[in-house]
Amino acid sequence: MDDDFLDLDNAGSVDVGFAEKCDPWKLESHFFPSKIGGKPAWLNFSHGTSHCGKCQSVNYCCREHQVADWKAGHNSECSSGKADPQRKCPLMLPEWEIEIEAEELTDETREGNREKSEEEKMKEYENLIKEGKAGTMHGDSSADPDFDAMNEDKEDVVFKKFKKRIAATPDQVLRYEKDGEPLWVSQEHQPNAIPPCEYCGGERTFEFQILPQMLNHLSLDQIGKSIDWGTIAIFTCKESCDNGDAYKSEFVYKQDIVQ
Numbered sequence: 001m002d003d004d005f006l007d008l009d010n011a012g013s014v015d016v017g018f019a020e021k022c023d024p025w026k027l028e029s030h031f032f033p034s035k036i037g038g039k040p041a042w043l044n045f046s047h048g049t050s051h052c053g054k055c056q057s058v059n060y061c062c063r064e065h066q067v068a069d070w071k072a073g074h075n076s077e078c079s080s081g082k083a084d085p086q087r088k089c090p091l092m093l094p095e096w097e098i099e100i101e102a103e104e105l106t107d108e109t110r111e112g113n114r115e116k117s118e119e120e121k122m123k124e125y126e127n128l129i130k131e132g133k134a135g136t137m138h139g140d141s142s143a144d145p146d147f148d149a150m151n152e153d154k155e156d157v158v159f160k161k162f163k164k165r166i167a168a169t170p171d172q173v174l175r176y177e178k179d180g181e182p183l184w185v186s187q188e189h190q191p192n193a194i195p196p197c198e199y200c201g202g203e204r205t206f207e208f209q210i211l212p213q214m215l216n217h218l219s220l221d222q223i224g225k226s227i228d229w230g231t232i233a234i235f236t237c238k239e240s241c242d243n244g245d246a247y248k249s250e251f252v253y254k255q256d257i258v259q
Contacts, residue, residue, distance in 0.1 A: 017174030038095035185230035
């Protein structure tokens with residue numbers, strides 16, 4: 001993928017998602033809400049494969065979750081006869097509604113596109129080095145200190161682009177741009193190739209990405225003590241084929257901030 005700054009004047013339409021608090025009833029499965037946290041909107045516990053054999057009132061999607069919930073508090077509720085099948089399991093992540101809006105780019109954000117010329121200069125200089133045409137300038141910071149600065153900034157170019165693009169709405173947690181390009185946080189750890197659709201064999205293209213801001217809403221922002229990501233990009237079948245199951249596996253790529 002080209003690391004140049006985006007041509008924001010000709011950028012495609014991007015929808016951005018924000019995590020918002022709402023009444024719990026709006027997040028119930030039969031409304032099939034756009035949300036994060038809690039149980040998946042499509043998961044119906046009443047059809048679970050496992051249930052509490054003692055109270056017969058709480059269902060689970062699997063045995064592992066039943067054991068975890070027992071240790072997390074269901075044992076005391078079950079023994080007291082006060083088990084509530086509608087209660088929120090303490091092991092679940094906080095629930096938030098996702099509200100979608102069209103991305104609005106500010107004049108300040110568009111100004112970032114001018115930095116592309118500096119990026120191009122750095123690439124030209126790197127090409128001169130590879131071709132052995134950099135002359136005495138290469139390795140001699142006294143020739144032009146800007147060259148060394150360009151080289152040092154190489155690792156930051158993509159991250160600067162990331163920060164500048166989301167600066168107008170820094171609390172966004174999701175970006176949707178079907179057939180667009182992900183907004184990577186680093187030039188490192190980008191996928192070399194995207195595997196084809198496993199159902200039709202066709203091309204997969206980028207559809208949406210999850211930003212690290214979501215970690216704050218899910219109380220997963222303790223670095224080193226919980227899951228972490230720079231961004232999570234989801235690639236789906238370009239043709240949205242209807243082969244196979246209704247719910248399909250797609251390609252998810254997690255780009256880390258640190259190595």
